Amino acid sequence: MSLIDLLFGRPLATDEDRAQRVGVSSGIPIFGLDALGSAAYGPEAALTILLPLGLLSAQYIVPITLAVIGVLGIVYFSYLQTIEAYPSGGGSYTVATQNLGTFPGLLAAAALMIDYVLVAAVGIAAGVGALVSAFPILQPHTVALCLAILVAITIVNLRGVREAGLFFMAPTYVFVGSLGLIILAGIWRTLASGGHPLPIVAPPKIMVPQAGVGLWLMVRAFSNGCTAITGVEAVSNGVPAFRDPNTRNARSTLTAIISILIILLVGIAILCRAYHITATIPGRTGYESVLSQLVGAVAGKGIFYYICIGSILLVLALQANTAFAGFPRLCRTVAENGYLPFAFAERGRRLVYSRGIFVLAILSGLLLVAFQGVTDRLIPLFAVGAFLAFTLSQAGMVAHWTRVRGPKAAHSILINGAGALVTGLTVVVVIVSKFREGAWLTLLVIPAILMVMYKVRRHYDRVSSEIAHSEPLAVDRLCPPLVVVPIERWSRIAERTLRFALALSPDIIALHVDHGEHRENLSDRWDELVIQPTKNAGLPSPKLVVLQSPYRLVVTLILRFVLELQRKHVNRHIAVVVPEIVEKHWYQYFLHKQRGKVLSLALIFKGNQRISIINLPWHLDEQPAKTPQPVLENSKVSDEAA
């Protein structure tokens, strides 16, 4: 078993695709980690905005959470319908493209791409950040740890989508299970104590209110809380990765994810209120995350606390994986429409879209290095991408129902319209409230991505119209090429090159560059070596051209000669035979001049349609090939060879 097989698994045949698909239980960790993990920061993000209200904030978190859950519900119903209507996947991009047109579709794709790249980087950085707070000795290795986790996630994803699900199952279910237990126990105690439970470990001292309740404050808290909704679109992007019946499996998975998320959000809100838990100021001494306070209050800080916090850290880090599931598929769909390089649409040895995985790994790796693994400021940004995609997707669904009609159309238009409105408003609120903190960057990057996508498509359009051809082969006016044979000195290589040229064409020019260092008197011997034998055999004689090279250039002179020749013979193809010594070992590379390689590249890039290059490899230490014989039975290729 090779190292590559060990790391990435054996290659999978195209028809093994079906066995690689996933069901509901492994679908939840694969497509739900992002959504579920956001329960860990959504409520905290809302409570942080409410900080000026002091103790009151624990009261207001319940209605705000309910509002967020309302949006979540609308998004949920919208995506259920999307999965039904688009079983081949594609999510926001497909829906927006098919119902609103190319531009809105690409806009959604660009927004989602930004979202995915940021989620991957932010998730890993958040996990490592928490790990580093727990073990300060690891602090100097933050970036290295981030990159190590990134590499691990990349490898797991290159092994294939199914293995990724198995790998992430355990932490996801530990996270959901332990948080669920905490919520159950907390609500039980709240009910038992008549609504006023005593915390086992008390939350930090509550601040004095510094501001009154205002609409703008509530709107901002709501928009921050909406980060809990990001990641929901992953399922609808990945419908084809589900086992048959894939539409039903995908819907069940989405329902399970949303239900769990709602339970977690409601539970957290109720317990915050019951235990009077508010946010603390991030970056100040005494900071403690809301979930940490909550677990401490309900269960104390024993072993269970560490299991729970540990699983939160793991889920935060691994939610990067959702991006790895979504990004390559999105790129595939866009590439199939010609707006990204075709390579994104090709499946690798394990049937995953390897190039998308590589690109995502590289981009998020660059972000991690650029921000030195501290990416807190990027968190609000990915909400912009996610909600822009939501808005376009739901606007697309409105158009879909308007066109399709049917008994439930009016009802659906109402749900999707409301969704589009609410998520659209959220985008505006997030951009306005976070503009200075970096949201402006998103407004620059999205147009740049769009421009690249349009340029790629235009290039492909031009190429395909240039090479498109459906006529049968034209066989008129065939003519052997004019063959140019560069000769350094008379050797077996030179002889073989000339023989090969003689077998191809009657018009041969042998080219020798005299650069004044090692004089070879090729001209004097040409008659004896080449002219006489060819004349005697009744063959056309190759002509020798000697070029003087005072500046010791060789490749440039040959290139110039060939280009000149091509201008003089406007109707001929020119073939340059480049003999090349092939080394048996890589270190022998430095022992030869590699002029052949340089000449080939120069001719390809500086040449044109009428100049072709024939590489004639000379393999060192190989028994020289026998002189070719005109064996008649070979002039027709036998079937076995095929």
Add this chain to the structure above:
Amino acid sequence: MSLIDLLFGRPLATDEDRAQRVGVSSGIPIFGLDALGSAAYGPEAALTILLPLGLLSAQYIVPITLAVIGVLGIVYFSYLQTIEAYPSGGGSYTVATQNLGTFPGLLAAAALMIDYVLVAAVGIAAGVGALVSAFPILQPHTVALCLAILVAITIVNLRGVREAGLFFMAPTYVFVGSLGLIILAGIWRTLASGGHPLPIVAPPKIMVPQAGVGLWLMVRAFSNGCTAITGVEAVSNGVPAFRDPNTRNARSTLTAIISILIILLVGIAILCRAYHITATIPGRTGYESVLSQLVGAVAGKGIFYYICIGSILLVLALQANTAFAGFPRLCRTVAENGYLPFAFAERGRRLVYSRGIFVLAILSGLLLVAFQGVTDRLIPLFAVGAFLAFTLSQAGMVAHWTRVRGPKAAHSILINGAGALVTGLTVVVVIVSKFREGAWLTLLVIPAILMVMYKVRRHYDRVSSEIAHSEPLAVDRLCPPLVVVPIERWSRIAERTLRFALALSPDIIALHVDHGEHRENLSDRWDELVIQPTKNAGLPSPKLVVLQSPYRLVVTLILRFVLELQRKHVNRHIAVVVPEIVEKHWYQYFLHKQRGKVLSLALIFKGNQRISIINLPWHLDEQPAKTPQPVLENSKVSDEAA
């Protein structure tokens, strides 16, 4: 004027060589920096060994310096004769090879290469180290400064040997001039005061003697003092770089360098004795270099002190340049004998041996980075290389005189024999006394270099015996190749590839790989597209072979097919026509699959003598080439084209 011209100067033609040669005054800085700069550390190295003698050390430095000068004299006379006998340069390597044989010659070459690489690294590090002591604020940038100086020296040397001399003239002559003035002034004062001059700035307090005078101590002090002799061989290596009459110019230059060096060494020794200057312990507080004490004692620490110390620093740093003059020439000579890659023997655009310069820059750059710019421990090591080369060179001269005979032979044998003996003893002393401090490394590296050189030569011998050929061209049994044409889909590219193949050979196999993703029904249309038109034109019809690829591999399948075909047709050449889309801009590279490039490389490296590759470039956005016409007047190539 392009950036490259600005940095490296315009290219020089081969016949401009003469104008690039140097005379005596610019020859001294080019070939003498190493030797002259060693006056700055030779006496100090000897005095450091004598430290345990306390004040007595200032007494003993005079006889030790005289002994060193004795060796220097012997080495000088030996090299004068070498220059006379070997006007084409090559120094120790040439002399040892021609008189003692291949192995001693290569041993000398390996020793000198180590010497040069170490001199380049140590010189730069010493200069930067002194600069950093003067300006501690630069301390964190030590490595960056070293590399910046290395790059500057490399660029200056790539501009050509003459410009390097002009560039280094000023600091060399300031160094020699200011140190000479100090010595004159000091001796004048010593004489005026009757041998007991009063120092202007007194040297640091003299230590109490801790040991008695012993033979081993004297031998070690002498061997350390001999580092003052290193670098003398540079002139004899570079004789051809001198203006005509080059032998005389080279001898004058060597004489000038040695005379100046002797004056400096004697002056320093006398003044150390007169002013009671001893070494101080390196790395301890209160350390001050011997030259700094000496200049302070004679001239005080005013502006002149800083000019003098500044020029010492500069000369130390720039003595790396001697290595840049010597190393590429040495590599050239070794390469011309086939023991190093031929590339070392080719002159670049400015008539210097560019590859040798690059290799030296890279090796010494790696040393600087590995040792973080602190290379003190390497200083004794380069004496091993230098003296090993001296010894072999002089032993070679002994053999030379024994063979040549003549009136002065006996006299010369005596001088060279004594030189070989003394320098040989010095090598032994240096290796023994510095064994633990790193001399053992030299004993490992030299055999490694020798092994590489022998392997390179064996490779070249094998290749040249493999390709050697002086018979006239064999023209029997010429036969067109079997042409394989991979076709992805029917397009203008496919049509052009087939047309090209039809013009070359009657035996054509079109190869289509079906990898199950984008099905192209090529087989169904083959008859209509290709068979019918060729049949109607009376041409042989290309056969279509479709390969199934369940693992979505394309290149591997084509390669396997071609290798199989080659096994079946043992007497045929096989030519694979690889169409390749050539992008107009580099960023378009990512838009195409580059399968053509991968296939070409796979065929070259996995193939054999009988498989050649025809690259048929398709240039995007180019007006499609006109269909070739059989223009009769072109079938014979006209003279103007050449």
